[in-house]
Amino acid sequence: MKTIKNYLVLLVFLIATVAVFGQENKAHQKIDYKTGDPATWPAELDAVRAAPKNHKILMENDQVRVLEVSLAPDEKEPLHYHKWPSVLYIQEAGDFIDYDSEGKVIFDTRKLPEPLSLPLTMQKEPEAPHAVVNLSKTKPIRLIRVELKPQSSNKNTTIIDGLYKAFSAGDIPAVLGAMDANILWNEAEGNRYADGNPYTGPDAVLNGVFSRIGADHEYFKLEYIELHEMSNNKVLATLRYNAKVKETGKTYNAQAAHLWTLKNGKVSAFQQYVDTKKLYDAMGNQ
Missing domain, CATH: 2.60.120.10 (Jelly Rolls)
Known part of the structure; x- marks a missing residue:
């Protein structure tokens, strides 16, 4: 049907x-x-x-x-x-x-x-x-x-769009596969996951960020994603985090931005910007 x-x-x-x-x-x-x-x-x-x-x-x-x-x-x-x-x-x-x-x-x-x-x-x-x-x-x-919808001719935007779709589908191997072997990943200052900044390489991102997010949250969704083409092989994503924390039972809906840098078709750098107060209020001092 x-x-x-x-x-x-x-x-x-x-x-x-x-x-x-x-x-x-x-x-x-x-x-x-x-x-x-x-x-x-x-x-x-x-x-x-x-x-x-x-x-x-x-x-x-x-x-x-x-x-x-x-x-x-x-x-x-x-x-x-x-x-x-x-x-x-x-x-x-x-x-x-x-x-x-x-x-x-x-x-x-x-x-x-x-x-x-x-x-x-x-x-x-x-x-x-x-x-x-x-x-x-x-x-x-x-x-x-x-x-x-507007059709982008920018290959970098297409790559990042595919990365977000893979993340939303739970296909973490595909997300990691989009990263350069020496990617530098930085979480926003004040975010608890920033304690390992900069994370170098996909394995560091998986263990230091993705695994901890999964362990800390009942659900963690990326919503209202908008991609903006930038110069110098950069893509800016504006979005919101819709999540629920396991330990406190609290939810948060936070505005965020991700700045991606690409090199030869792979993500070479990532910088997160987010309303860390909302994250802190929901997660507490875990």
């Missing part, structure tokens, strides 16, 4: 892409949604995070995130944004209003010279924080949104 669903989603994507780029859509030309710089929008307002009831992930990979979007009759969705360009395939909708973060009307279907002709396909740029209100008392809003 999952395979069939993915096939249907991809089919919708292909239909949407052909429709958008193969012909003009008059209704689309009349809709002027606000955009802006997604880098300035708070992570907690991402559509899936801020309005999960209305945005269900059907499929996600390095190229796209496919969302099933729905609003019940007379429903207003929470404020949220879409940080990537999108292709929309609107299957069903009555009248609706879209408001920006200040409550100003971005778009009102009742102002169109003629009703939207459905099904409707359109292409959209990143959308700043907004919220749609379904004005219909009987008809839901249903659409498929295919968000088009």
Whole structure:
């Protein structure tokens, strides 16, 4: 069933892409949604995070995130944004209003010279924080949104992305395999694992950092990872730690940054930056 669903989603994507780029859509030309710089929008307002009831992930990979979007009759969705360009395939909708973060009307279907002709396909740029209100008392809003992720040509970013995916999957051998034999690994000052700085070589990182993290935590997750290409073969990752400490039973959600340096396709250096007070408050003096 999952395979069939993915096939249907991809089919919708292909239909949407052909429709958008193969012909003009008059209704689309009349809709002027606000955009802006997604880098300035708070992570907690991402559509899936801020309005999960209305945005269900059907499929996600390095190229796209496919969302099933729905609003019940007379429903207003929470404020949220879409940080990537999108292709929309609107299957069903009555009248609706879209408001920006200040409550100003971005778009009102009742102002169109003629009703939207459905099904409707359109292409959209990143959308700043907004919220749609379904004005219909009987008809839901249903659409498929295919968000088009930026494709990096930087090999270093691809390597680090693969490293994080391996870590999230628990594939520690793959993570260690991405490291140079003489990697220099530094934990943030004030972090208890910084007592061995700098850790030299993959085995030192495994025994001095990874094994201790596993022993100290009931779970330790890396979330909301964003990769930023830097000069001089460096990649900056901004992310959050979502973790629970075994001994104290306390949890923490800490903002962090990782600076990676690569050489000949391998990680040669790592520097961690993190809110160490949150870690200390949760872990105590273990």
